[in-house]
Each structure stands twice: as C-alpha cells, then as structure tokens.
Amino acid sequence: MYTDNIDTDRIIPGKYTKTLDLSMLAAHVMEDVDPAFASRFKEGDLIVAGDNFGCGSSREQAPLALKTAGVSIVIARFFARIFFRNAINIGLPVLEVPHHSIQMGDEISFNLADGKIVNYTRHEIYQATPLPPVMLNIMHEGGLVPYLKKYKDFILR
Amino acid sequence: MVSVDGAMATDTTAPLAIKAFREMGGVKLANPEWFHLIIDHAAPAPNESIANLHIMMRSFAAETGCHFYEIGSGICHQLMLDHHRVKPGEIFIGADSHTPTYGAVNALACGVGSTDLAAVMVTGKLWLKVPSSIRVNLHGHSLKKGVSAKDIVLEVVKQLTISGATYQSVEYHGELLHYLSLSDRMVLCNMVAEMGAKTGIVSPEGLQLPYNFEPVFADKEAVYTRVLDIDAAKLHPRISIPHSPDDVHDVSDYTGTPVTYGFIGTCTNGRLCDLQSAAAILKNKKIHPGVRLVIAPASRKVLLDAMEDGTLQILIEAGASIINSGCGPCVGTHDGVPGDGEVVISAANRNFKGRMGNPHSEIYLASPATVAASVLNGIITLPN
Numbered sequence: 221m222y223t224d225n226i227d228t229d230r231i232i233p234g235k236y237t238k239t240l241d242l243s244m245l246a247a248h249v250m251e252d253v254d255p256a257f258a259s260r261f262k263e264g265d266l267i268v269a270g271d272n273f274g275c276g277s278s279r280e281q282a283p284l285a286l287k288t289a290g291v292s293i294v295i296a297r298f299f300a301r302i303f304f305r306n307a308i309n310i311g312l313p314v315l316e317v318p319h320h321s322i323q324m325g326d327e328i329s330f331n332l333a334d335g336k337i338v339n340y341t342r343h344e345i346y347q348a349t350p351l352p353p354v355m356l357n358i359m360h361e362g363g364l365v366p367y368l369k370k371y372k373d374f375i376l377r
Numbered sequence: 378m379v380s381v382d383g384a385m386a387t388d389t390t391a392p393l394a395i396k397a398f399r400e401m402g403g404v405k406l407a408n409p410e411w412f413h414l415i416i417d418h419a420a421p422a423p424n425e426s427i428a429n430l431h432i433m434m435r436s437f438a439a440e441t442g443c444h445f446y447e448i449g450s451g452i453c454h455q456l457m458l459d460h461h462r463v464k465p466g467e468i469f470i471g472a473d474s475h476t477p478t479y480g481a482v483n484a485l486a487c488g489v490g491s492t493d494l495a496a497v498m499v500t501g502k503l504w505l506k507v508p509s510s511i512r513v514n515l516h517g518h519s520l521k522k523g524v525s526a527k528d529i530v531l532e533v534v535k536q537l538t539i540s541g542a543t544y545q546s547v548e549y550h551g552e553l554l555h556y557l558s559l560s561d562r563m564v565l566c567n568m569v570a571e572m573g574a575k576t577g578i579v580s581p582e583g584l585q586l587p588y589n590f591e592p593v594f595a596d597k598e599a600v601y602t603r604v605l606d607i608d609a610a611k612l613h614p615r616i617s618i619p620h621s622p623d624d625v626h627d628v629s630d631y632t633g634t635p636v637t638y639g640f641i642g643t644c645t646n647g648r649l650c651d652l653q654s655a656a657a658i659l660k661n662k663k664i665h666p667g668v669r670l671v672i673a674p675a676s677r678k679v680l681l682d683a684m685e686d687g688t689l690q691i692l693i694e695a696g697a698s699i700i701n702s703g704c705g706p707c708v709g710t711h712d713g714v715p716g717d718g719e720v721v722i723s724a725a726n727r728n729f730k731g732r733m734g735n736p737h738s739e740i741y742l743a744s745p746a747t748v749a750a751s752v753l754n755g756i757i758t759l760p761n
Contacts, residue, residue, distance in 0.1 A: 225539055225621065229729040233736075234708040238419055238427045240392055252736045272540035275573060276729060278474040280393055280490035301544050301575055302474060306490035354504050364492045368401040374496075374504055376378055 221324050224270035226253060228303065231274065231282040245285035263290030268322050270296065274303025283307040283314075293330055295322065295337070295348075308355045311363035315348035322346075332359055378504050381497055382467035385413035387453050388420065389708070390472035390491045392430045395437050397495035405441065407501030412443040415456060417703040420448035423711035451676025451702045454478040454644040458563065459678055465581065465590040470497050474570045475644050475726065480578035481562035482586065483593055487576050508546040508575045511537065512601040515551035517610030523761030524612050525654065526561035527646055527724065527744035530568040531615040535625035536605055543573035545602065548580065548595060553609045555583035560648045567645045568726050571622040614760055617742035620730040628747055631757045638721045639664075639752035640713065640733075641745045642673030642705045646724035649682045655749035656688045658760060659695035665755030670697040670748075671713045673705030695753075709734030722751045 230253045232245055239245065250257040267273075267286065273296035274282055283306045286294065293313040307314040313332055322328065326341040333356060335348035351359065354376060361367040386394050391414050406412050414434050422428035431448075438445035446456055454475055456462070463469045465483035469476065472494040479486035487505065489497075497503050513533055520528075537547070547569045549562075557565075562579045569577030581592035614628040641647065641655055652674065664670050672692060674680040680702050683689040693699060698713075706713035707725045714734035715721050721733060721740045728740035743751075746760035 227727075227729045229709070229727070229732050233731050233734070234389075235710055235714075235734050237389055238392075238430060238710065240396060240430070241426075252731045272543065272573060275539055276474065276570075276727060277389075278472060278476075278488045278490050279389060280492060284393075298540075298543065300540070300573055302488055302490055305493055309490065309492035309496075352506070364496055365397050365400045368496055368499060372402075373500055374378055374502060376504065 222253065222267065222269040222273070225272045225275055226269055227276035228274055228279050228282040229276055232279065232285040234277070237279050237281040242284055242288040245281050246288035249285035249289050261289060264292050265290070266292050266328065267294045269294065271298055273299050275300035278302045280306045280310060283310055283312045287312040295320070308351070308358055309364040311359065313359065317346050317348045320346040332356065378502055379468050380502055381411070381470045383411040383413070383457070383463050383469040384471065384494060384497045385415060385453055385457060386472040386491070386494050387418050388416045388427070388431060388434060389418040390494065391434050393491035394472055394494040394498065395433060397492045398498045401495060401499050403495070403499040406443055406498050409442040412441070412498060413446065413457065413462060414438050414443060415446040415450065415453040416448050417452050418708050419710040420701060420703045449677055449702055451678070452644045452647065452704055454567070455647070455675040455679070458482060458559070459676055461588065466593045470494065470503055475567050477569045477574065477577040478563050478567040478644055480566035480569070480576060481559055483578065483581045483584060485576055485578065488570065506544070508544055509602045510546045510548050510599065511542055512604045513547060513549050514604065514606045515549060515553035515609045516606060517553050517608055518556060519610055521610070521613065523614050523746055523759065525744045525746065526557065526564035528612055528615040529607065529609055530565050531617055531625045531742065532607060532612060533605065534568055534571045534617070534623050537572040539571060539621055539623040540573045542569060545574055547572060547574045547577040549578070550580045550595070554580060557583060558650065559585070560650050564645060568622070571726060614744060614747050616747065616757070617728055619728055619739040619741065622727055622742060628743060628757065628759050631741070632759060634720065634757040635755060636720045636722045636741070636751050636757060637668055638713070638715055638719055639668065639670040639748045640706055640721060640723040640725065641670070641748050642675065643707045643725040644675065645726040646745050647673055647675030647679065649679050649688070651724065651745040652679070652683045652688050652692065654746045656691040658746060658749040659753060660691050662695055662753055664696040664752045668752050668755045670695070670752045671700055671706060672697050673700045673712070674702045677702050706733050722748050722757060724748050
C-alpha cells in the first residue's frame with residue numbers, strides 16, 4: 221500500500237535504468253520508497269496506491285521492473301498518463317479504482333474486461349474505470365509487442 | 378489514430394524501443410527521414426554497460442538510415458527545435474517525458490515510453506485520445522527584474538499541482554506571449570510534464586521562427602476544463618522545495634538556506650539566455666568557497682555561442698565546472714551526483730527524492746539567475 225504521487229524515480233531510480241537486464245531492474249524496484257519491498261514482496265502480490273502513481277519520467281523500466289518482480293496488478297485511484305500506457309504496452313495489469321477499502325494483506329481477484337475487483341477478505345466488490353477497448357485488446361494479446369506482431373497495425377473498432 | 382510527423386528516442390528509451398521494434402518484426406523504419414536517435418542522458422558513457430547500449434544505438438542508426446546525434450550534440454529537445462525537426466501544426470512523438478517542450482513552436486508533442494515508440498517506428502502511427510484543455514492566461518507586458526519564464530512555469534505547476542493536468546493539454550494564452558522568446562516558450566511547455574499533462578502548447582502570438590509557417594490558433598468556441606489567470610508582471614522569483622516540483626514558494630521565504638551545489642542546464646534551462654543570466658550575476662565574482670557550480674549547455678551550439686560571446690569565460694572564471702552538452706546530472710546517472718545530506722539548487726525540472734542519484738540529498742528548483750545568486754553566497758539568494 222502506497223501513498224499519492226509515487227514517481228518513476230522512486231519506482232526505479234534513473235541510475236539503474238540504462239540496462240536491458242530486467243532482473244537488475246527488479247532487484248532495485250521501489251527501494252527508495254520502501255527498502256523492505258524486495259524482502260517482503262511475494263510473486264503474485266499486488267500494489268495498491270493513491271493518486272497519480274508513476275508520475276515523472278517516461279521510463280518504461282518502471283512498469284517493467286514491477287512486472288519482472290512479479291507484481292500481479294497495480295491498483296491506483298488514477299495513474300500518470302505515460303506510466304498507464306507503458307504498463308498496458310508491456311502487459312502489466314493496471315486498474316484505476318476511485319473507491320475501495322482494500323487493506324494490507326487482503327486477498328483479491330480482478331477482471332480487466334469488466335473492471336470488477338473482488339475482495340475476498342472483506343466480501344466486497346469494487347468497480348474500476350473500464351479500460352478503453354484499444355487497451356483491452358493490447359492487454360488481451362499480452363502487450364503491444366505481441367499485438368503488433370499479430371495484427372501488424374493498430375486495429376481500432 | 379494519428380500519423381506522426383516526427384519521432385525520437387534517447388539512450389534511456391531507445392535500447393528498449395529497438396528491442397521491441399525487432400520483436401514486433403520490424404525491419405525497416407516507417408520513415409527514417411523523421412526518426413531521430415540521440416545520445417544525451419548518459420553521455421559520454423559512464424560505464425561499460427551504457428557504452429554497449431550506445432553501440433547498439435549507433436549500429437541501429439547506421440542500419441536504418443535514421444538521424445543520429447552523437448554524444449556532445451546536445452539534449453534531444455534542444456536538437457529537435459534547433460534543427461527544425463518539428464514545426465507548427467505537426468504531431469511529434471518522443472520517448473521522453475519532456476517532449477511537450479515542442480509546444481513552444483505551436484506543435485502537438487507527446488511523450489511516450491519505449492514500446493509505444495517502437496509501434497511508431499514500425500507503423501508511423503499511434504493511438505491517442507483527444508485531450509481536454511486547461512487554459513493559462515498570462516497577463517502583463519513585462520516581468521519584474523530577476524523573474525523569468527521559469528518562475529512563471531513554477532507558479533503554473535504550483536496552481537495545477539503535479540497531477541492537475543493529467544491526460545489534459547495545457548494551453549498558454551495572454552498578452553505576455555508577445556514578449557516571450559522561443560526559449561521562454563520552451564520553458565513554459567517543458568514543465569507541463571510536471572503537471573501530468575499530455576501536451577503543452579503556446580498560442581502562436583509573437584512566435585518568430587526563421588522559416589514561414591502556418592500558425593495554429595485555438596478554436597474561438599473552445600471549451601476549457603479550467604482557466605488560470607496569472608498576473609505575470611506581479612510575479613516574484615519562485616522556488617520549488619524538496620521533494621516535489623509542485624511545492625512552490627517565493628524565493629524570499631527560503632533565502633538563507635545553505636546550499637553546496639548549484640546546477641544550470643537541462644531541457645528546461647540550459648540555453649544561451651540561461652547561461653547569460655547566470656554570467657550577468659557572476660561577472661568578476663567568485664562562487665562561495667565550499668560551493669560548486671556545474672553547467673551543462675543544452676547543445677553544442679549553445680556551448681559555442683556562449684564561448685563566442687564571452688559568457689563561458691565569465692562562468693569559468695567565477696569557478697563553474699562546464700560539463701558535456703547533454704542531460705548532465707539531472708537524471709542521476711553521472712556528471713555530478715550529490716552526496717549524503719547535501720542541498721542542491723538546480724535549474725532543472727524535477728526534484729523528486731533521489732532524482733539526481735542520491736535519495737539522501739535535497740533538491741530545490743529555481744531559475745538560472747536564482748541558482749547563480751545562490752552559489753555566489755552559499756545560501757539561497759534572490760537574484761535581484
């Protein structure tokens with residue numbers, strides 16, 4: 221659980237971004253915000269944040285670091301624009317949920333297609349802002365690389 | 378869906394974009410004539426892995442025939458505008474968050490990440506939503522002594538906040554535009570990134586370019602989600618305090634705060650006029666003992682111009698260290714990482730914790746004049 225305005229410099233500091241070795245990114249993800257992140261985080265865990273998660277630079281290394289670390293989804297009230305696009309493009313699930321009462325340790329499931337989030341711990345259901353169809357299609361293929369490999373062009377319906 | 382008129386990537390974003398381009402099955406660029414690769418973020422390479430990424434960029438440029446800018450050429454945004462790679466009315470996509478800077482020339486420019494950029498490289502197109510707009514009216518016919526476009530944009534960042542323009546376009550209007558240079562306009566658009574905006578654009582009144590162009594004006598009946606009115610003539614020098622660009626105050630509220638490191642440069646404030654404003658303050662003086670000043674000219678052209686008119690001589694005699702034209706220490710990769718507990722006063726655009734490479738340092742953001750006045754005294758100082 222994180223606060224508002226977690227910027228990309230804190231998700232993955234600039235000094236670590238100049239690499240194609242994704243495990244290097246994952247090793248340092250969130251270390252300035254939460255030094256215990258690497259030791260506490262288990263694959264499949266999710267991140268819940270406030271407003272404007274991922275603000276700052278355009279570095280795609282930020283969502284890549286989170287995905288490589290095993291983050292299953294990032295839920296925020298809203299995302300910074302470039303981070304939001306980057307996450308979808310690399311196949312990291314993200315949902316904007318204006319109202320929820322998820323607490324640390326809650327068990328949840330999510331459905332990107334209808335934006336429904338089920339909180340099994342609290343027996344609650346939350347509604348995310350639906351992803352636009354183009355983003356859903358990109359996510360459906362696992363990201364923009366497999367999407368363009370398949371379709372060769374953007375398919376807007 | 379838009380067809381783009383230009384696109385670029387830097388050594389932070391190009392390696393991942395090239396990798397994604399190849400994985401998408403890309404062989405030829407959609408158009409090598411409008412694609413640019415720039416080595417500016419960590420240049421010259423500070424270590425072997427970055428040196429190898431630079432090699433990857435050089436060979437990709439040679440293979441595809443795109444435009445390539447070697448280390449020392451300058452910062453991507455300065456180069457795109459200096460070389461007229463983006464013109465009024467065009468749509469430009471850059472793999473760098475400060476790409477909206479080109480709104481200075483009345484163009485629509487958006488920052489994206491590496492995979493979006495790869496899609497542009499393959500298809501020449503990108504999907505974008507039409508953003509709603511925020512209108513900023515800049516009133517007045519002049520600025521107070523010691524006040525510059527940086528102080529104006531810091532005020533706008535304060536009012537809109539770090540997320541206040543998310544997914545939106547920030548449009549600048551008002552009578553002050555007639556008195557603003559291209560550099561000033563670049564500053565105003567550059568920091569819309571710190572408002573979360575998709576793009577920033579300056580209405581073309583007063584815009585002068587060395588070629589003929591068709592200006593694009595806002596629709597008369599345009600609807601705005603928010604309108605800010607700023608009396609620029611009454612504005613005092615502004616400063617953004619650690620650790621968020623929108624935590625903006627009057628410099629006078631922070632005068633006396635000790636600093637050990639000043640930085641002038643970046644796509645925000647590394648142009649000739651910025652170096653000149655620092656030189657006007659530092660002429661025949663020495664920066665305070667125990668304080669250092671690092672200057673990164675925004676491009677080789679800026680460096681040469683500052684050499685020719687004597688600006689560089691003044692700055693070096695005052696004790697400044699001139700580093701390679703490029704992003705310099707702004708990204709925290711090389712060229713001057715602050716130490717633990719150090720306080721930096723910087724003319725850059727971001728002061729997030731750890732931005733300059735050390736989460737145990739503090740960064741204040743201000744105009745080049747405020748930075749120069751502060752390093753002269755070793756404490757935050759008003760430039761007038």
